[in-house]
Amino acid sequence: MGDETTILQAVEEKARAAKIAARRLATIGTATKNAALAAMADALGKHTAMILHANERDLALAADKGVPPHMRDRLALNEKRIAGMQEALHQLIALPDPVGTVLSGWRRPNGLQINKVRVPLGVIGIIYESRPNVTVDAASLCLKAGNAVVLRGGSEAIHSNIALTQVIAAAAEEAGILSGSISLIENTDRAAVRHLMTLNPYLDCLIPRGGASLIETVVKNATIPVIETGTGNCHIYLHAEADKEMARAIVLNAKCQRPSVCNAAETLLVDATLAESVLPGLLPELVEAGVELRGCETTRRIAPNLPILPATEEDFFTEFNDLILAVKVVDSLEEAISHINHYGTRHSEAIVTEDYHAAQQFLDEVDAAAVYVNASTRFTDGYEFGFGAEIGISNQKLHARGPMGLEELTTIKYMVRGSGQVR
Amino acid sequence: MGDETTILQAVEEKARAAKIAARRLATIGTATKNAALAAMADALGKHTAMILHANERDLALAADKGVPPHMRDRLALNEKRIAGMQEALHQLIALPDPVGTVLSGWRRPNGLQINKVRVPLGVIGIIYESRPNVTVDAASLCLKAGNAVVLRGGSEAIHSNIALTQVIAAAAEEAGILSGSISLIENTDRAAVRHLMTLNPYLDCLIPRGGASLIETVVKNATIPVIETGTGNCHIYLHAEADKEMARAIVLNAKCQRPSVCNAAETLLVDATLAESVLPGLLPELVEAGVELRGCETTRRIAPNLPILPATEEDFFTEFNDLILAVKVVDSLEEAISHINHYGTRHSEAIVTEDYHAAQQFLDEVDAAAVYVNASTRFTDGYEFGFGAEIGISNQKLHARGPMGLEELTTIKYMVRGSGQVR
Numbered sequence: 001m002g003d004e005t006t007i008l009q010a011v012e013e014k015a016r017a018a019k020i021a022a023r024r025l026a027t028i029g030t031a032t033k034n035a036a037l038a039a040m041a042d043a044l045g046k047h048t049a050m051i052l053h054a055n056e057r058d059l060a061l062a063a064d065k066g067v068p069p070h071m072r073d074r075l076a077l078n079e080k081r082i083a084g085m086q087e088a089l090h091q092l093i094a095l096p097d098p099v100g101t102v103l104s105g106w107r108r109p110n111g112l113q114i115n116k117v118r119v120p121l122g123v124i125g126i127i128y129e130s131r132p133n134v135t136v137d138a139a140s141l142c143l144k145a146g147n148a149v150v151l152r153g154g155s156e157a158i159h160s161n162i163a164l165t166q167v168i169a170a171a172a173e174e175a176g177i178l179s180g181s182i183s184l185i186e187n188t189d190r191a192a193v194r195h196l197m198t199l200n201p202y203l204d205c206l207i208p209r210g211g212a213s214l215i216e217t218v219v220k221n222a223t224i225p226v227i228e229t230g231t232g233n234c235h236i237y238l239h240a241e242a243d244k245e246m247a248r249a250i251v252l253n254a255k256c257q258r259p260s261v262c263n264a265a266e267t268l269l270v271d272a273t274l275a276e277s278v279l280p281g282l283l284p285e286l287v288e289a290g291v292e293l294r295g296c297e298t299t300r301r302i303a304p305n306l307p308i309l310p311a312t313e314e315d316f317f318t319e320f321n322d323l324i325l326a327v328k329v330v331d332s333l334e335e336a337i338s339h340i341n342h343y344g345t346r347h348s349e350a351i352v353t354e355d356y357h358a359a360q361q362f363l364d365e366v367d368a369a370a371v372y373v374n375a376s377t378r379f380t381d382g383y384e385f386g387f388g389a390e391i392g393i394s395n396q397k398l399h400a401r402g403p404m405g406l407e408e409l410t411t412i413k414y415m416v417r418g419s420g421q422v423r
Numbered sequence: 424m425g426d427e428t429t430i431l432q433a434v435e436e437k438a439r440a441a442k443i444a445a446r447r448l449a450t451i452g453t454a455t456k457n458a459a460l461a462a463m464a465d466a467l468g469k470h471t472a473m474i475l476h477a478n479e480r481d482l483a484l485a486a487d488k489g490v491p492p493h494m495r496d497r498l499a500l501n502e503k504r505i506a507g508m509q510e511a512l513h514q515l516i517a518l519p520d521p522v523g524t525v526l527s528g529w530r531r532p533n534g535l536q537i538n539k540v541r542v543p544l545g546v547i548g549i550i551y552e553s554r555p556n557v558t559v560d561a562a563s564l565c566l567k568a569g570n571a572v573v574l575r576g577g578s579e580a581i582h583s584n585i586a587l588t589q590v591i592a593a594a595a596e597e598a599g600i601l602s603g604s605i606s607l608i609e610n611t612d613r614a615a616v617r618h619l620m621t622l623n624p625y626l627d628c629l630i631p632r633g634g635a636s637l638i639e640t641v642v643k644n645a646t647i648p649v650i651e652t653g654t655g656n657c658h659i660y661l662h663a664e665a666d667k668e669m670a671r672a673i674v675l676n677a678k679c680q681r682p683s684v685c686n687a688a689e690t691l692l693v694d695a696t697l698a699e700s701v702l703p704g705l706l707p708e709l710v711e712a713g714v715e716l717r718g719c720e721t722t723r724r725i726a727p728n729l730p731i732l733p734a735t736e737e738d739f740f741t742e743f744n745d746l747i748l749a750v751k752v753v754d755s756l757e758e759a760i761s762h763i764n765h766y767g768t769r770h771s772e773a774i775v776t777e778d779y780h781a782a783q784q785f786l787d788e789v790d791a792a793a794v795y796v797n798a799s800t801r802f803t804d805g806y807e808f809g810f811g812a813e814i815g816i817s818n819q820k821l822h823a824r825g826p827m828g829l830e831e832l833t834t835i836k837y838m839v840r841g842s843g844q845v846r
Binding site for chain 1: 544677808819835839840
């Protein structure tokens with residue numbers, strides 16, 4: 001791993017180069033950025049064999065270490081997955097460039113013309129886990145929004161990430177993007193990433209992508225502003241006036257369609273007046289779909305023949321990311337809202353109801369990035385929202401909240417034109 | 424100061440109460456908030472004697488400690504300053520409520536209606552220094568934008584801050600605002616403020632207002648997202664094609680009109696082709712206005728008879744906040760931009776020029792919250808920008824950049840209305 005001073009110097013060197021590159025990137029035209037994205041897609045095709053070879057090394061090391069198969073699957077690349085990266089690059093080319101948009105502009109009584117203009121953030125650090133596709137995805141989104149990026153992927157994907165970064169950075173450079181615009185911290189030592197998180201003179205923001213513990217580590221240790229992403233302890237609340245068939249479809253979808261993702265539901269709240277008529281039909285369907293249930297006392301009483309574990313306080317706080325669902329019967333809309341605001345992670349929350357006032361109260365009082373009436377929480381996603389791309393889903397309140405597309409990778413600058421004004 | 428556990432518990436208690444209050448504040452109507460602001464203004468008038476009495480205690484303690492007169496002036500309250508607070512409250516009542524604005528809204532092909540709606544941030548922590556007027560100012564802005572606030576002022580103003588907070592919090596409560604919406608950490612121990620900075624479950628953001636060292640302490644120690652404010656190492660660049668009379672007026676204004684504030688200029692950059700014709704007239708005027716000059720070699724050579732200290736590397740990095748100006752002769756627009764991007768704090772930067780291309784390049788390439796052509800940097804201010812209020816000036820890039828008004832004290836929520844949509 002080399003001695004610590006050398007490691008830190010290498011990290012700092014990449015951050016410094018990124019800052020220099022970012023100045024150029026901020027004023028580069030859309031055509032050049034798109035040409036670089038196209039070149040990156042081409043290069044991924046041309047160097048597929050080399051990339052897959054590097055990925056095999058990671059996979060072999062993972063197998064040696066006894067990493068379980070489903071984790072190795074997240075790490076694995078193949079021709080189809082590389083084609084997917086190329087496809088995403090072409091979709092990104094088609095998206096509008098957010099840089100230069102005048103968000104608002106006005107004339108002051110003294111004649112000053114103030115324009116609020118979208119500009120790139122500068123240098124973005126992305127700290128992520130095992131999926132190597134994040135490397136290309138994050139680098140290309142940052143580039144399209146005019147930012148330099150410093151990547152730091154998981155150690156288990158290091159050979160894949162090095163190969164991917166080499167390929168796309170070289171392609172971008174040939175297309176006219178300054179060297180240093182896309183770089184990877186190749187050292188997997190923890191000291192390297194800790195150092196990266198405190199390089200305030202060079203980085204403008206950090207985006208961690210991964211599990212709760214990665215995000216917590218970054219929030220605790222970073223001095224650079226962080227955009228928190230991801231943790232989703234989402235709820236579906238079946239209100240007293242819910243349409244039962246709609247309720248059934250939404251619960252099954254939100255829990256089972258893709259349980260490993262952040263916008264999947266983790267807890268089902270059911271109004272007491274509805275519990276007896278809905279749960280006896282719905283719970284067996286969930287069990288049949290492979291869902292492990294953890295219920296409150298009332299839930300277990302209503303379905304005594306189902307294998308329902310008693311739900312603990314801890315369960316209600318947990319993002320299972322798996323086919324597990326906590327179930328709680330609540331006495332009122334207010335209790336449902338209080339439960340969600342107490343146990344939730346402010347990500348995505350849904351009510352199923354036919355009642356206008358209940359819908360409105362839920363929308364107003366639930367504190368979350370996305371609040372749904374009569375729809376699955378699974379729609380909280382940059383593509384489903386129509387952004388055409390997504391760097392992550394923020395569940396903090398500053399800067400960006402909810403799905404983050406290209407616009408969320410920019411900041412603003414006030415451009416003020418005068419004719420000699422003084423105070 | 425009491426034992427540490429008790430201190431921390433007291434801080435946490437206020438933060439918890441603020442969080443509960445924030446839920447209510449988020450859905451309260453504009454009329455109620457405005458009534459509370461009016462009641463606060465009335466109460467300040469009614470309790471002026473009590474507030475001034477508390478302020479006298481702070482002033483007496485400051486005198487005992489040998490605090491210099493200009494610092495004691497910042498601390499001092501009088502009837503005129505309290506009338507100023509009342510006036511500011513009435514101006515705030517007249518401003519539009521940002522909460523509930525639909526920033527954008529669209530229908531997806533699947534029929535989902537997605538609305539992006541402005542909502543309050545929640546609980547805001549304000550950490551500030553000696554001026555007690557910040558207490559009323561910050562609390563009222565947070566309230567108008569629907570947020571609860573936890574205040575932590577400087578120890579030298581503690582009696583004034585306690586009196587002011589008691590008066591306005593009681594008035595707000597009588598007008599229907601939940602208790603806990605406005606609170607002050609009364610313990611001046613450092614442990615209290617350190618603890619406040621890490622109460623992520625209760626606070627949504629921290630805004631430090633004060634000098635560079637206060638801000639650095641907050642950025643380094645906070646785990647709650649911070650909006651950095653203030654530090655302004657601002658430049659005026661006189662381009663080769665500058666109008667000389669305009670240049671003179673802008674430099675004098677930006678340096679001398681109010682040197683202690685963040686948008687005052689700290690360094691003058693002069694194009695080499697202009698130096699010989701401009702500096703011999705301008706520098707004596709600055710000296711006459713009481714400005715201490717620190718110049719580069721060329722500057723000192725051009726004005727050998729003026730008392731100009733040699734400018735150090737450190738000088739170019741310094742926000743003097745005083746009648747001191749660093750002066751440097753540069754060879755090109757590019758050198759000026761590089762200097763600013765290297766030494767500046769990304770706050771407010773100005774070019775004086777008659778040249779279209781130079782103006783455009785400066786606007787595009789200088790990395791700052793506000794970039795000016797032919798105007799003084801002193802306009803970076805919520806009132807001068809027309810926001811009608813200001814909680815501070817952000818010189819970070821996330822969430823808010825430049826003057827922050829009521830809108831910057833809000834976040835967004837996606838309200839999604841469906842009819843049973845699933846993925």
